[in-house]
Amino acid sequence: MFRWIVIGAACYTLLMIALVVYSVAQGSVPILSREGLNFFIGTDWNPVEGRESFGALPYIIGTLVTAGIAMAIAVPISIGIAAFISEIAPPRVGTPVSFVVELLAAIPSVVYGLWALFVFRLFMVNYIEAPIHNLLGQISIFARTPFGLDIFTAGVVLSIMIIPIITSITREIFKAIPNTQREAAYSLGATRFETVRRFLIPYGRAGILGASIIGLGRAVGETLLVTMVIGNAIGISAIPNSLFSPSQTLSSLVANEFNEAVTVTHTSALIALGATLFVLTMAINIGAQILVSRMVKVSPGARE
């Protein structure tokens, strides 16, 4: 009897997954049958009735670029924090540090957004973007006059959000590396830096890559924070031509327009953006699962 209850619960979770797939697929049918492949390669976005045109390419690019910026910042910092906690700091320093870093994950993304919009954005414009622009303005990626609501700010705040995720998995992986590796390195006279760089990082490479991909999945899917600081450009101008361009991501466009969508086509186009995001994150997550689980499978044997 109880057996069937727990099997029922397991079926319920599978049913929810099926519902997710069914909903995004069914909801995007109208727009995909109307626009076809053009939906993915078009650059116009006009929900006005009679002049409707829905092209998702700028938002796909915006999503990938912001996530890319976030990864470029978050991965090295996360590996640094993980190395500090597990290799450098004594436990009585490392434990509180890892606790505080986890606190970053407990802050709701809308609060990050609020802070980014009213506090961090001004810091970015005055102390980071403007000096870079004044110094290197001739180079095209720094060409636009910075305003703070752009892909760079969005990417930096996203990186702060994903640091705790990547850090905690990387820390676990460093912990899972058998001590014999470290002892071997130190006995050869390696410094701590050399031990981490030449022994620990190569040993845990698959797992660290998996951790980063999980962070990437989060960065790609994050909605509110991005909506609040990315500048929300529409159509062809949402394709960033500089680090300081306003842009838009798949999820931010859905969040911005969903409640204003009145026509079936418009709603369906927004759902199809969600479907695109769904496929993108599914691919990312499945890749990460495979990498992390391979690493975890290796480590128990290696610990012996």
Added chain:
Amino acid sequence: MSDKSQQRRDEIQASILRTNARRRLLDKVFTIGTIGAVLAAFIPLGSILFEVIKNGAAALSAEFLTQPQGSMIYGGGGIGPAIQGTIIVVAYASLIGIPVGILTGIYLAEYAGNNRFARTVRFFNNVMTGLPSIVIGIVGYIILVVPLGGFNVTAGAVALSIIMIPIVVGVTEETLKLVPNSLREAGHSLGIPKWKVTLFITLKSAKNGVLTGIVLAVSRIAGETAPLIMTILGTDLFFQGVSNPVDALPLRIWRLSSTPYDYAHLYGWGAALVLILLILAFSVGLRFVAIERSSRARARQ
């Protein structure tokens, strides 16, 4: 001759010292770099907490916590409906998500072994953990908003429960697997049926881990905004029944932040402070109650 070899030895020694100095310097740079990485995470956290407390505290008052919103230009009123709505939606979602999550975790850890069905559930469950919440909002919209003809509390709660289930399942399975087999065997040897052993012995000794999972899941959904945009919409009124729209703190923060009035921003910071305090109170409270109980139980023995 001996002078020359002496000179050579000195040269080698010097070059070793040089590379050693270089390696030591690199090591120092690395250590400083990792400390820099830690600061890079600490400074934003400090800034967020500082700003939320500083700006949010200015908004707090009895009126702010209990009244519906007043004028954005002249101030007054508060975020009462949003606080009430968040509590209702999160509780409703937990009512669905926690039992299903725990039961599925029990199935995976105690009943399934490693059969194909269990592997499928486990795999999709892991993948679901990383699903963007806005996609889950679409699900709520299509299965519960469109058929019911309007934005409503149930749709929001179901969407949030989809986010919490994978978290609860994952943590429950992990902690149940840590319970030593001898405990289960002791139960079985007394002739207690398996379901009773699972619920009253295994699950009970894994209680702290499961509670941690619940705290994680509830804190996560309490701050979710994206799925609520597409399911409960937000309103200025207090709770009107589960088939009507309701307000929620994250939604309110989002809307206020995009309004260009100083009072709106003040409300926004206040709402952010209340949201963080609610999440904190819940996680500390649940742990306190749980630990309190178990220590009292121990004292009784």
